Amino acid sequence: MKPAQRPLTLAQQIQPPPATGQGSVENGTVRVRQHVNPLARRWSQPLQLPHEWYSQAFQDPSLPLVVDVGVAKGRFLAKLAASDASRNFLGLEIREPLVHQANRAAASAGRGNLFYLACNANVSLAAVLADAPIGALREVYVQFCDPWFKKRHAKRRIVNPPLVEEIFKALKHAAAGGESYKRKVFIQSDVIEVAIEMRSFFDGHGGFQRLGDSNGLECDMEGWLVENPIGVPTEREIAVFNKGGSVYRALYTLKEHGKESAHCE
Structure with a gap:
C-alpha cells in the first residue's frame, strides 16, 4: 500500500515543492547540485506567488525586513532571526530543495520572523517584494555568491548592473518617506575578483554611498571592511x-540627494 502523502506545510502552500525534489517534502536531507545555471529557461521568468503571501509568511508583516540573496541552507539567516525578533528575515535561494528544508527547520523552531523562497533573484526580486508593506525593506545582503570562475560563465554571477539597479529601486521605494541612511546593502566574498566586481557595480551605480572610516567602520588599505558589521x-x-x-566586505547606504560619498579608500 502506498503511504499517505503528508499535507503541505504553510511554506509549501505558498511555494509548492519541486516534483523531483526528494527531501523537500519529507524530513531528511537531499543532495543538490552545487551549481545551478541562473540563465536556464525555468529561471528566466519572475516568481509567481499567491496574493498576500507576505502576510501569511510572517507572523508580524509590519516589522522591518532584511533580505539575504543566496542563502544556501539558510543557517546564517536562522541565527539572525533567532537573535533578533524585531525584524523579519527573507532568504532567497535558487536551489529549491534547500529552501523547503530551511522552511521546515524554521517552522519547527517556531520562527515567525523567518521565511525562504526559491527563485532567481536577478529576475524575481521586484516580484518577491511587491507584496511587502511599503517602507518595510531595510537591508539587503549578498554574501559569498557563486564565483563562476570560467570566463564564459562570468555572466552567470548574481551581482550585475541590473540586480544593483533592482536593489536600488527596492530600497529607494522603501525609503520614500525618508531615512535613506537606514537602507543598507552588505556584500562580501572570499574571492577577490568577485568582490572587486561587486564593489565596482555598487560604486559605479551612483545611488549608493559606501561606508568606511568616516562612518566609524575600520577599513584596510584597499578599502575593505575589517570587521563584519552584521x-x-x-x-x-x-x-x-x-x-x-581572507574575506572582502563592503557596506552601503542609499546616497542622500546632494551629498557625496564618504567611503574609505
Missing part, C-alpha cells in the same frame, strides 16, 4: 577564516 558570520565565512583565508 556581527554574525556565515558558515562560509567561518570556513574561510579557519583555513587562514
